[in-house]
Amino acid sequence: MNAAQRRDHIHTQLLSAAAPLSATALAKQYNVSRQIIVGDIALLRAGGCSITATPRGYVIPAGGGMTVQLAVCHSAEETREELYAMVDCGCTVQDVIVEHPVYGQLTAALQLSSRYDVDQYMERMASNDARPLSLLTEGIHLHTLSCPNADALHHLREKLRQMGVLLEQD
Incomplete structure (x- = not known):
């Protein structure tokens, strides 16, 4: 899996996640460093994704309400x-x-x-x-x-x- 595919997968995970996803957990899942995940999140944000960092991990705020x-x-x-x-x-x-x-x-x-x-x-x-x-x-x-x-x-x-x-x- 290349970096662009990994970012797509991370974005999909964040959209469907019921709870925040930590950079550490994502790093283990994709077998990369935590710093790589932080960079991926920064690139996703730069591409227009609304990703919020919380003390427990990353979330994409749900719409509606x-x-x-x-x-x-x-x-x-x-x-x-x-x-x-x-x-x-x-x-x-x-x-x-x-x-x-x-x-x-x-x-x-x-x-x-x-x-x-x-x-x-x-x-x-x-x-x-x-x-x-x-x-x-x-x-x-x-x-x-x-x-x-x-x-x-x-x-x-x-x-x-x-x-x-x-x-x-x-």
């Missing part, structure tokens, strides 16, 4: 419950965004779709003694969400209001 950004504010201790509320409503938490006074907008990819994903994320945060980006902004942050439909989004907004974390314009 609706994408929205919600502003929230809460303590670090409330993070798990906030994320559970989002995935329990059927939404995928694509990222977290904070506005930094010096660096501007800081965005971190999350791609969380289930309680399992949330638990894995929280475990990684704890095992690395990492702090949420929202600590930079006293708890205020945005999440980009993929919601399956307007009902799921409405239900999520209600849940976040009940929790007292949703920030809304007056």
